[in-house]
Amino acid sequence: MHSAITGWGKFVPERILSNADLERMVETSDEWIVSRTGIRERRISAPDQPSSHLAIAAGRQALECAGLQASDLGLIIVCTVTGDYTFPATANLVQDGLGAHCPAFDLQAACAGWIYGLITAHQFIATGTARHVLVIGVEELSKIVDYTDRATCVLFGDGAGAAILSASEEPGILGFTMGSDGARPEQLYRPAGGSCIPITKDTVGTSATYVHMMGSEVFKFATRIMGSAMEEALVMAGLTRHDIDLFIPHQANLRIIEAAMKRLELPPEKVFVNLEKYGNTSSAAIPIALCEAIEQGRIQTGNRIGMVAFGGGLSWAAIAMRWTA
Numbered sequence: 001m002h003s004a005i006t007g008w009g010k011f012v013p014e015r016i017l018s019n020a021d022l023e024r025m026v027e028t029s030d031e032w033i034v035s036r037t038g039i040r041e042r043r044i045s046a047p048d049q050p051s052s053h054l055a056i057a058a059g060r061q062a063l064e065c066a067g068l069q070a071s072d073l074g075l076i077i078v079c080t081v082t083g084d085y086t087f088p089a090t091a092n093l094v095q096d097g098l099g100a101h102c103p104a105f106d107l108q109a110a111c112a113g114w115i116y117g118l119i120t121a122h123q124f125i126a127t128g129t130a131r132h133v134l135v136i137g138v139e140e141l142s143k144i145v146d147y148t149d150r151a152t153c154v155l156f157g158d159g160a161g162a163a164i165l166s167a168s169e170e171p172g173i174l175g176f177t178m179g180s181d182g183a184r185p186e187q188l189y190r191p192a193g194g195s196c197i198p199i200t201k202d203t204v205g206t207s208a209t210y211v212h213m214m215g216s217e218v219f220k221f222a223t224r225i226m227g228s229a230m231e232e233a234l235v236m237a238g239l240t241r242h243d244i245d246l247f248i249p250h251q252a253n254l255r256i257i258e259a260a261m262k263r264l265e266l267p268p269e270k271v272f273v274n275l276e277k278y279g280n281t282s283s284a285a286i287p288i289a290l291c292e293a294i295e296q297g298r299i300q301t302g303n304r305i306g307m308v309a310f311g312g313g314l315s316w317a318a319i320a321m322r323w324t325a
Contacts, residue, residue: 003125004172004324006132007068007164009061010291011054012043012278017142019154028150038254042157042279044142050084054160055138056097058287062134062162063098073164074130076104077121079113079283081312082140086193094136102130110188111250111311113137113283114161115176115319121165122173136162137283144190146210155252156211157279161287168324174304175237176319177229187214187221188312218314222256225316227263230308233318241265243304244320246293250309251275251285260308272298282311299323 019030083090091104109116114137121133141156192208308318
């Protein structure tokens with residue numbers, strides 16, 4: 001059985017945190033941020049607005065777009081590192097919020113999470129286990145970054161993006177790859193909050209509860225893996241880089257995206273970039289970008305789309321698809 005995207009949706013919080021705002025919070029400047037990342041602003045969720053709220057809003061849009069009811073879903077996968085709770089899964093809360101009656105679970109692969117989720121959904125459909133799977137990427141990274149650390153606080157934002165993958169007579173998913181290298185988790189991680197360093201009175205309020213990143217190491221990894229992972233997915237799909245009609249890379253850093261463009265020999269008109277508005281929204285970045293590319297008329301039926309992401313783990317994933325909607 002083939003699978004294809006039949007519905008999509010996104011939700012971003014109303015509050016905008018600009019580079020000018022950050023200049024008043026930490027030692028940085030708009031010029032410094034833009035020149036090194038390409039980011040100009042990001043969205044910030046309200047204190048009483050958990051990840052499940054963003055995910056439910058994006059999921060409802062995707063259902064409406066696909067012309068489906070929540071009762072039609074066979075599975076919900078929520079990809080996030082900032083779930084409402086350590087447990088239960090945020091997917092359980094999303095299932096209830098949507099009024100669905102299907103299995104639901106969280107998938108954690110950091111910024112590569114949504115593509116991991118899409119590939120997982122494809123397997124459920126290919127085996128006949130489900131006909132419609134809702135895959136949501138949602139993050140509220142603003143709640144786990146240290147706003148006194150200019151190396152990380154300028155990078156991240158909040159948002160949610162969703163897609164429904166459905167059984168299809170026409171192949172939509174053509175090829176994919178996933179990868180992991182867990183040798184050095186400290187390159188990009190949140191030290192405290194798990195069983196390794198539990199949240200205690202000694203860790204609360206310390207930097208251990210925030211995102212830590214070895215920026216230069218992650219940059220070197222990302223510039224290498226983005227292009228090679230996309231090439232692997234294209235090989236599985238029986239395509240070449242020249243067959244790509246639109247490339248949607250992880251929205252983390254403009255210089256990393258430009259390195260992938262160079263490796264894949266793609267001109268700017270074949271690459272979608274919106275990180276200047278949202279920053280790095282981790283697992284939500286690619287589905288939000290996908291929605292905006294559709295809204296802007298950048299994707300048409302029959303187009304071949306390449307998507308690739310990298311993140312903590314270290315992890316990475318890429319997917320090549322034919323747009324059938």
